[in-house]
Amino acid sequence: MSVASLDVRALVSDWIDSWNRRDLDGIMAHYADGVVFEANTVVTRWNRPDGRLHGAAELREHFRLGLERAPSLRFDLENVLTAPSGYAALYRRDNGNRVLDVVELNEDLKAVSVKAFYLEEQS
Numbered sequence: 001m002s003v004a005s006l007d008v009r010a011l012v013s014d015w016i017d018s019w020n021r022r023d024l025d026g027i028m029a030h031y032a033d034g035v036v037f038e039a040n041t042v043v044t045r046w047n048r049p050d051g052r053l054h055g056a057a058e059l060r061e062h063f064r065l066g067l068e069r070a071p072s073l074r075f076d077l078e079n080v081l082t083a084p085s086g087y088a089a090l091y092r093r094d095n096g097n098r099v100l101d102v103v104e105l106n107e108d109l110k111a112v113s114v115k116a117f118y119l120e121e122q123s
Helices: 010-018 024-028 038-048 054-068
Strands: 031-038 052-053 075-083 086-093 098-105 110-118
Touching: 010 024, 010 075, 010 086, 024 054, 031 054, 038 052, 038 054, 038 110, 052 054
Parallel strands: 031 110
Antiparallel strands: 031 052, 075 086, 086 098, 098 110
């Protein structure tokens, strides 16, 4: 199955719903074991200047900490843009910050590369 033949908005909506339910297993179901994740939050939380986490175990701990630090966390999906290898999801956080996640998918439609871009500083 390719991204072109997939209802990407449904995939992203399921990911958003998992976050809003605070379902860490549901969130992580969207990522490949070898995912590479890049975000400013990695720099601030883990003191990694390149902002990168490698693998699902590191990402799970990053997300667990994020859920712990933001008890009222909520995402509202604004738009989904597609490319042959993935998508970009634009959403708004509960704190008003806007985020753009650029995601590359593997053949199993799991995220293998994610770059998160924040409009405002995010810790």
